[in-house]
Amino acid sequence: MKKIVVPTDFSDVAQNALVYALELAKTFEAEIFLVHTYTLPIVEHQFAPQNYQVLFDSLEWTNFELFKQEMPAIHALAETHKAEHIRITPVVMDGDLLFNLKEFIANEKADFVVMGTSGTSGWKEYFLGSNTAEAITNLNVPVMSVPVTARYDGINTLGFTTRFREKDKDALDQVIAIAKGLHAQVHCLYVETKDTDNTPATYEDWKDHYRHDPVAFHIIPNENIEETITDFIMSESIDVMAMLTYKRNFFAQLFLESVTEKMVNHASIPILALHE
Template identity: 45%
Template structure:
C-alpha cells in the first residue's frame, strides 16, 4: 500500500489541508501517516539539572496531551467528509521537522507529502520562509502544498508550465501519472515570448508523443509571462498548479506587487511541487 505523509501543527490551515490529504489517500488507495513534530526550547538553570529535567518532562507531557487531544478531531474531520475508512496512523516526534520528514520518507517509503501553507497569502508563504517552502526545497519528494483559502472540490484540471526542455518532459510524465490517479486532465502551457527559441517542430513532437495521454497543450504568444500564466489559470478554471522546484525563483517572481489583484484569485490553488529526476 502507498503511503502519504501529512505533517501538521493542528492549526486551521493544517486541518484544511488534511481534507486534501484524505482525498489523495482515497484516490491513491494509500495509508495516511499524520506527523506532528515539536522542539524543546533551551533551558538553562545552572546547578539544578533535576529542575531542567522536570521542565523538559513537563513540556513533553503537554505536547503528548495536545497531540492525543487532536487525534479525535482529525478523525471527526474524516467522518464529516465520509473518509473515515482511510487507514491512518499517527507519529509524534521531537526534533527538527525536516529531519523527521526525511526519516519517515525513507523508513516508510512515502509516495507523497501533503501539507498546508501558513498564513492567508498562499503562494507567497509556500516559497518564502515557511515550513512548506523548506520541505519543497530540502525533501526530494513530490509534495502537495495547500493554501489556507483552498477548499477541496474535484480535481479536474492541473496546470503545468513548460519551455519544452528535457527536464520538463520528465516532470510532465510525473504530472500525467498523478492526474490519472485523481481522474484529472493536464493543461500544459507554453508562453511564447518575442525572443522564443522553441521551434514549432519540437512543440508538435511533444503533442505527438503525448497524444494518447490526458494532456492538452496551449501555446500563447505574449511577452508578459507572469500575467499570461495568471490569466490562463483563471480562464481554464485550474484546480492545481504543478511545477518543478528548479523554477522556484521564477515562481517567486509571480509575487510582483503589480499583479496583486490577479494574484488574489490564485491564493486558493494548491501547488504540486516536483523534483528533477
C-alpha cells in the same frame, strides 16, 4: 502514492491540507501520517541533566496528549469525507520540522507530502515563505501546498508549467499518473516570451509524444509570465497547479521585483511542487 505525510499543528490551515490528503488517500488507497513537531526550550548550562530529562518527558507527554485530544476531530473530518477507512497514524517528533520530515520520509519510504500554507501573502508565500518553501526545495518527494482559502471540490483539472525541456517529461509523467488515478485532465502551459529557444517543431513533438494521454498543450505568447499563469488557472478552471522546483528561484526573483494584485487575489488553489 501510498504513504502521504501531512505536517500538522492542528490549525485550520493544517486541517484544510488534511482534507486534500484524505481525498488523495481514498483515490490511491494510501495511508496518512500526521506529523506534529515541537521544539525543546533553550535552557541554561547550570540546568541539571536529570531536570532536563524531566522537562523533555513533560513536553513529549504534553504533545502526545494534544494529539490524543485532537484525534476525535480528525476522525470526524475523515468521516465527513467518507474516508473513515483510511489509516491515519499520529507521529510526534521533537526538533526542526524540515529535518524531521526528511528523516521520517526516508525511514518510512513515504512518497508524497501535503502541507498547508496560510496564504496571507498570496502566491508570494508559495515561493518565498518559510516552511513550505523549504519543504518544496529540500524534500525529495512531491509536495502539495494547500492554501487555507482552498476548498476541496474534486480535482478534475491539473495544470503543469513547462519549458519543453526533455527532463520536464519526467515531471509531466508524474502529473499524468496522478491525473489518470483521479480521472482528471492535464493542461500543460508554456508561456512563450520573445527570447524563447523553442520551435513549433518542439511543440509538435511533445503533442505527438503524449497523444494517447489526457493532456492538452497551451502555448501562450506573453512577456508577463505570472499574469499569464494566473489567467490560465482561471480560464482553464485549474484545481491544482503543478510546477518543477526550478521555478522557485525564477518566481522568487519575479516577486522581489513586483507583486501584482491579481496574483495575490487568485492564490486559492494548491501548488504541487515536483523535483527535477
